[in-house]
Amino acid sequence: MIIMNNSETEPSAGRRAANVVFWAVALFILFWALGERSLWGSEGRWAEVTREMFLTKDFFHPRINGEPYFDKPLLGYWFIALVSGLTGNLNEWSVRAPSAVSGLLGLWATVYLGRKLWSDRVGRTAGWILLTTYGILFWARLGEADMANLAAITLAVAWYWSRRDSENFFAYLVFYLICFIGAHTKGLTAVVVPFVAVFPDLVRERRWRSHLNPANFLALILGGVIYLAPFAYAAITREGYQSSGLALVLQENIQRFFSPLDHVEPFYIYLYCLPELFLPWTPLLLAAFLGVFFSWKHLDRNTRWLAETVILIFLFFTASGSRRGYYILPILPFCALLTSWFLMAEGKERLKRIAIGIQITVFALVALAGVLSPAIWPVVQGRVGFVPPRDLMVAAPTLGLLALVVLALWRIRPGLWVNLTGTNQRTAGLVGVGAVLVGGFFCWQHVSLDAYRTEEPFARELKNHLTGMTPNDIGFYRKVGANILFYLDLPKPVRVLPDPGSVQKFLAFNMGIKVLVSQRRYIDDLVPVLPKQIRERPSLSEKSYPWGKTSQKHVAWKTGAEKG
Numbered sequence: 001m002i003i004m005n006n007s008e009t010e011p012s013a014g015r016r017a018a019n020v021v022f023w024a025v026a027l028f029i030l031f032w033a034l035g036e037r038s039l040w041g042s043e044g045r046w047a048e049v050t051r052e053m054f055l056t057k058d059f060f061h062p063r064i065n066g067e068p069y070f071d072k073p074l075l076g077y078w079f080i081a082l083v084s085g086l087t088g089n090l091n092e093w094s095v096r097a098p099s100a101v102s103g104l105l106g107l108w109a110t111v112y113l114g115r116k117l118w119s120d121r122v123g124r125t126a127g128w129i130l131l132t133t134y135g136i137l138f139w140a141r142l143g144e145a146d147m148a149n150l151a152a153i154t155l156a157v158a159w160y161w162s163r164r165d166s167e168n169f170f171a172y173l174v175f176y177l178i179c180f181i182g183a184h185t186k187g188l189t190a191v192v193v194p195f196v197a198v199f200p201d202l203v204r205e206r207r208w209r210s211h212l213n214p215a216n217f218l219a220l221i222l223g224g225v226i227y228l229a230p231f232a233y234a235a236i237t238r239e240g241y242q243s244s245g246l247a248l249v250l251q252e253n254i255q256r257f258f259s260p261l262d263h264v265e266p267f268y269i270y271l272y273c274l275p276e277l278f279l280p281w282t283p284l285l286l287a288a289f290l291g292v293f294f295s296w297k298h299l300d301r302n303t304r305w306l307a308e309t310v311i312l313i314f315l316f317f318t319a320s321g322s323r324r325g326y327y328i329l330p331i332l333p334f335c336a337l338l339t340s341w342f343l344m345a346e347g348k349e350r351l352k353r354i355a356i357g358i359q360i361t362v363f364a365l366v367a368l369a370g371v372l373s374p375a376i377w378p379v380v381q382g383r384v385g386f387v388p389p390r391d392l393m394v395a396a397p398t399l400g401l402l403a404l405v406v407l408a409l410w411r412i413r414p415g416l417w418v419n420l421t422g423t424n425q426r427t428a429g430l431v432g433v434g435a436v437l438v439g440g441f442f443c444w445q446h447v448s449l450d451a452y453r454t455e456e457p458f459a460r461e462l463k464n465h466l467t468g469m470t471p472n473d474i475g476f477y478r479k480v481g482a483n484i485l486f487y488l489d490l491p492k493p494v495r496v497l498p499d500p501g502s503v504q505k506f507l508a509f510n511m512g513i514k515v516l517v518s519q520r521r522y523i524d525d526l527v528p529v530l531p532k533q534i535r536e537r538p539s540l541s542e543k544s545y546p547w548g549k550t551s552q553k554h555v556a557w558k559t560g561a562e563k564g
Contacts, residue, residue: 015120018422022124026107026131029439030100030140033447035093038456043143044483045069047095050080051486054090060234061241064482066493068243071252074230075184076145095143102151103140107131109154110333114340116161117302125423125431126333126340129284132434135277135332137442145186146329152182153330156194164201169215176223183227188253193330196316200308204301260322270318273325278335280362280438285335287355288342295347303341310334343427356426363403363433370400370437385546391448399440406432458542458554459487465540465558466515471495475506477518477526484517484554504529513560515539521551534559 039047049062049069062069062077079098084090110130114123130136139147156178163171175194182190202208231246255261275282292299292307299307313331317323343352369376373396377388388396410417410429417428462484466474471492480496488494497503497516503526507514518526527535538555 014419015422017419018124021420022111022127022131022422025435025439026104026127029131029137029435029443030103031097032443034096034100034141035091036447037092037450038453039092039095039143039483039486040453041142042482043092043095044481044486045072046076046080046143046145047090047092048482048486050077050084050095051090051489053077053081054084055491060230061238061243065480065485065496068241070234070243070245070248072145072186073184073245073249074234075181076148076186079148079185080143092143096141099140099142099144099147102147103136105151106136106140106147106154106333109151109158110336112158113154113161113333114337116158117306118341119344121423122337122340122344124421125343125427126336128421128423128427128431128434129281129339130333130336132431132438133277133281133332133336134279134438135326135329137438139326139329141442146326149182149186149190150330150333152178152185152190153193153197154333156182156190157197160194160198160201167210167213167215169219172211172216172219173222176219177226180223180227184230187249189327189330193313193316196312197309197334199312201305204305256322257320260320264321265323265325267318267323269323269325270314270328274314274328274331274335276325277329277332280366280434281336281339281359283358283362284339284343284355287351288335288339291342291345291348291351292338294351303345306334306338306341310338344424352426356430359430360407363430363437364407366437367400367403367407367433370396370398371404373397373400389448389451391451392445395440395444395448399436399444402440403433403436406436452545452548454543454553455481455483456487458540459484461540462515462517462554462556463488465556466490469513469515473513474515475503475517477503477516477522479519480517500525500529507531507559513558515556515558517554517556519551520553520555523555530557531559 045064048064052063052066053059056063059078059081060074062072062074076098080090080095083097084094087094107127107130111123111127114126116123136147139150156175159171159175159178163175179191179194202211228246231244231249234241234245251261275285278285292303296304296307310331313334314328317328317331320327342348374393377393380386380388406417407429410432414425414428417432418425421428421431423431466488471490471494474490475495475497477497480494485494495506497506503516507516507529516526516530534557539558540556542553542555544550544553
């Protein structure tokens with residue numbers, strides 16, 4: 001397969017217009033309604049650690065409920081603190097903004113690699129595909145460190161290719177700084193994966209020999225010192241803080257790779273997680289893999305490097321003893337580039353037609369399902385009890401209809417979509433539909449589902465019940481979630497009561513008003529020690545729905561008499 005130099009036939013004005021459209025859409029999709037949803041899953045850890053950093057004025061010793069929590073490096077918390085400092089608010093938007101910015105950086109690095117190694121259109125098409133990929137949008141709109149990790153890896157590889165033949169100290173230092181700064185967001189994968197990615201190019205024609213020089217080693221040492229500096233300062237100033245950031249780096253990265261403590265999934269997990277993360281473009285990705293396989297002997301040098309890089313990154317994460325589906329996120333930019341190359345290259349036309357036909361069919365069926373959703377919702381409600389919120393009932397048919405209109409206009413006026421997207425005729429409409437369906441899902445439909453999120457409303461109602469009380473009068477049985485702590489926004493840690501005996505002592509001590517909070521799954525443990533008059537009547541219950549799990553929902557009892 002031979003790649004066409006599309007940039008030569010694309011007018012500069014057209015390129016500029018297409019770039020403006022792409023980045024405008026990227027900004028919209030990544031940031032629209034970013035703070036509208038309540039905290040979800042592990043987001044609360046980043047939010048609560050940052051909140052407690054502001055409370056204690058200590059930004060080097062992360063804590064949750066006053067207890068050391070150095071499971072992740074510091075930079076992710078610092079990014080959130082920086083955004084909240086600039087905006088004056090520590091809220092859902094400021095928690096997620098660093099991930100959205102990281103998404104933009106990852107997109108830029110991907111587009112740059114495509115343009116540098118192939119053509120403007122390869123880079124731009126890869127950018128559109130990556131922007132509208134489920135795995136990217138999900139994690140770029142989530143307040144965790146995974147997108148920052150992906151951005152650092154992609155930026156490091158982009159820097160390598162921009163300075164591939166440079167053998168000076170500055171070029172080496174920037175590469176190592178990107179890697180080590182990235183390692184301060186999630187871990188050492190930001191250092192290892194870039195080396196895995198550039199390894200095929202280094203060994204080809206023995207290029208690695210030219211980089212065995214003093215400038216490279218000096219830059220590596222300086223980058224390593226900069227990486228270790230925050231850990232060293234935290235260790236020197238910890239004053240009773242019972243956790244070592246560097247020790248946890250070794251445990252969470254090296255030990256977990258060879259001898260995992262948890263997250264032990266089957267070795268084949270990424271065979272189905274990668275296609276899931278790459279939705280809705282999985283049909284084109286699979287076709288790209290086939291195209292590479294059947295054209296291996298005829299691949300140009302850059303495309304061979306890309307294919308080898310995708311294989312090596314996949315094998316690296318598979319070789320790790322600790323596996324979770326989203327760990328392999330850093331491979332997505334390279335998969336987007338491979339898919340874009342396949343679509344832009346000459347040859348394998350029959351395979352392309354089949355893959356594009358499947359892709360169009362998938363999009364059309366999803367769009368049609370959206371249009372017909374008013375008739376589908378009653379069936380869903382009858383089977384699982386789910387009643388869609390009003391916004392979802394409006395969003396699904398609206399986006400479905402808009403996607404079908406884009407498909408129709410693509411057939412009628414293909415040149416319009418080529419000019420708007422800056423891709424070629426066979427992909428322009430596809431990326432437009434992808435932007436509507438996937439971008440619309442995360443910016444509208446996903447947000448609308450927050451109407452059925454119950455943790456934040458429970459926490460805010462609980463906070464009202466705590467008016468006039470001190471943290472010493474609040475007890476959580478067995479565990480307290482970071483999300484709950486963040487929304488309570490208390491000035492001091494709360495008590496965590498590990499067993500029924502400690503609950504009994506808590507309720508009896510210094511007879512006064514007390515609030516006890518527990519998840520529903522522990523109610524049977526608490527019934528024997530609760531006052532009889534409140535056992536069956538919690539003061540506050542987290543709302544539950546027929547289609548959701550109730551065991552993890554919270555209840556709270558307010559007991560005791562007013563003091564004095």
